[in-house]
Amino acid sequence: MQTTTIRRIGAHEGQDVRVRGWLYNKREKGKLAFLIVRDGTGYLQAVAFQPEVLPGVFEACQKVTQESSLEVEGTVRKDDRAPGGYEMKLASITVHQLAHDYPISPKEHGPDFLLDHRHLWLRSSKQHALLRIRSEISQAIRDFFYERDFVLIDSPILTPAACEGTSTLFETDYFDQKAYLSQSGQLYLEPACLAFGKVYCFGPTFRAEKSKTRRHLTEFWMVEPEVAYAGLPEILDLAEDFIVSLVARALDRCRAELATLERDITRLESVRRPFPRLTYDEAAAILMRPEVRARARTQDAPPFEPGSDFGGFDETVLTETLERPMMITHYPATIKAFYMQPDPQAPDRALCVDVLAPEGYGEIIGGSQRIHDHDLLLQRIGEHKLPVEAFRWYLDIRKYGSVPHAGFGMGIERFVAWIAGIHHLREAIPYPRTLNRLYP
Ligand code: 4AD
Ligand code: MG
Numbered sequence: 001m002q003t004t005t006i007r008r009i010g011a012h013e014g015q016d017v018r019v020r021g022w023l024y025n026k027r028e029k030g031k032l033a034f035l036i037v038r039d040g041t042g043y044l045q046a047v048a049f050q051p052e053v054l055p056g057v058f059e060a061c062q063k064v065t066q067e068s069s070l071e072v073e074g075t076v077r078k079d080d081r082a083p084g085g086y087e088m089k090l091a092s093i094t095v096h097q098l099a100h101d102y103p104i105s106p107k108e109h110g111p112d113f114l115l116d117h118r119h120l121w122l123r124s125s126k127q128h129a130l131l132r133i134r135s136e137i138s139q140a141i142r143d144f145f146y147e148r149d150f151v152l153i154d155s156p157i158l159t160p161a162a163c164e165g166t167s168t169l170f171e172t173d174y175f176d177q178k179a180y181l182s183q184s185g186q187l188y189l190e191p192a193c194l195a196f197g198k199v200y201c202f203g204p205t206f207r208a209e210k211s212k213t214r215r216h217l218t219e220f221w222m223v224e225p226e227v228a229y230a231g232l233p234e235i236l237d238l239a240e241d242f243i244v245s246l247v248a249r250a251l252d253r254c255r256a257e258l259a260t261l262e263r264d265i266t267r268l269e270s271v272r273r274p275f276p277r278l279t280y281d282e283a284a285a286i287l288m289r290p291e292v293r294a295r296a297r298t299q300d301a302p303p304f305e306p307g308s309d310f311g312g313f314d315e316t317v318l319t320e321t322l323e324r325p326m327m328i329t330h331y332p333a334t335i336k337a338f339y340m341q342p343d344p345q346a347p348d349r350a351l352c353v354d355v356l357a358p359e360g361y362g363e364i365i366g367g368s369q370r371i372h373d374h375d376l377l378l379q380r381i382g383e384h385k386l387p388v389e390a391f392r393w394y395l396d397i398r399k400y401g402s403v404p405h406a407g408f409g410m411g412i413e414r415f416v417a418w419i420a421g422i423h424h425l426r427e428a429i430p431y432p433r434t435l436n437r438l439y440p
Pocket of ligand 1: 364365408414
């Protein structure tokens, strides 16, 4: 007898097959037992009819409990009412391990309880759908860059210096010196783009965020492309193509998962080029409108101060009614990272972009053109009080064939949260790490 996955069961209509999985749910009605079996690829209803199965089989169906591991064998038949379009007429069942008192029941549990049981919560249909979407998006990201001739350059996780400000560094002992967990692979990609032209990295990233917002994790995955001979305009186009392509991929391959999550996909279907592009000053003018400031007060949000960075409330206001992501450029250089190229027309502005997702999801991408002039970069390192010695190698690439170059970073949990339409980032990563959580 052939073993099949539930996802591929349609190819076996009329045949006898074996499916290995776990009991998701169960119903009994007189001489009928309905087992909902999950195997990680889908859900299958297996139906046992007492007079037709061998002695012992029906009793085993009655005894088996939620999340017990089991194998079912039987005939595949088409049934349009069944979740995947097929069900199994059960002939035999083997229970591998009988689970006792599985802690997650269909009743409501609080978020802390569920997060403490994350190792089991992964099996629940919504979490399962979310992590499948994440997996598809990760693959789509790799495909996107591969198809455009980018070279994957893995950046180190243990680093000697800060990249994105010193306030969110995780410090660790590195033999007799200090090391920090990487906040971004960017500094290591810049030399690589001068070696390979177009490169990207995609890996775990760490920020010792003391904030408890729904948009911050202390460990997340960031994908970062970096392109030689590129400036801000090229990076804006790349980010736009990138997002449009990832959204299309999710709509193409994650229909079932988006349906499980009850995501309104018409919102995603309207994500097309071009995205609205605003300068920081234009966005700031919206936030300075009296009605917006009045609303901030009613929601206890800190009112926007001209010249400062946008907060969560500000990002929500700017994007809640949008259908497409918004690109905001030319932030004041003082509130952005040390490596950003100043705008030649207005040197107090940086050639940078934040991409905000629609529906109030906030910043999903941050990027910029990088300073390619050695002396200017040296000066900025000094102004930001960063240790010059640790940046010698980074300055070096401004001495040997320096060119304008640019790139961006996207945290995939923020992207997945938006695509899936979930409130909090912590469900978009298999094992979330936040200010208060290191378990499991
Ligand atoms: O804007 P950020 O800090 O930019 C950089 O790190 C650049 N070095 C990237 C580059 O140009 N190569 O972070 C980029 C993105 C954010 O837009 C957000 O999606 C995500 O990383 N991100 C976080 N995601 C979850 N939790 C956090 N604490 C995050 N901090 C940033
Ligand atoms: Mg940012």
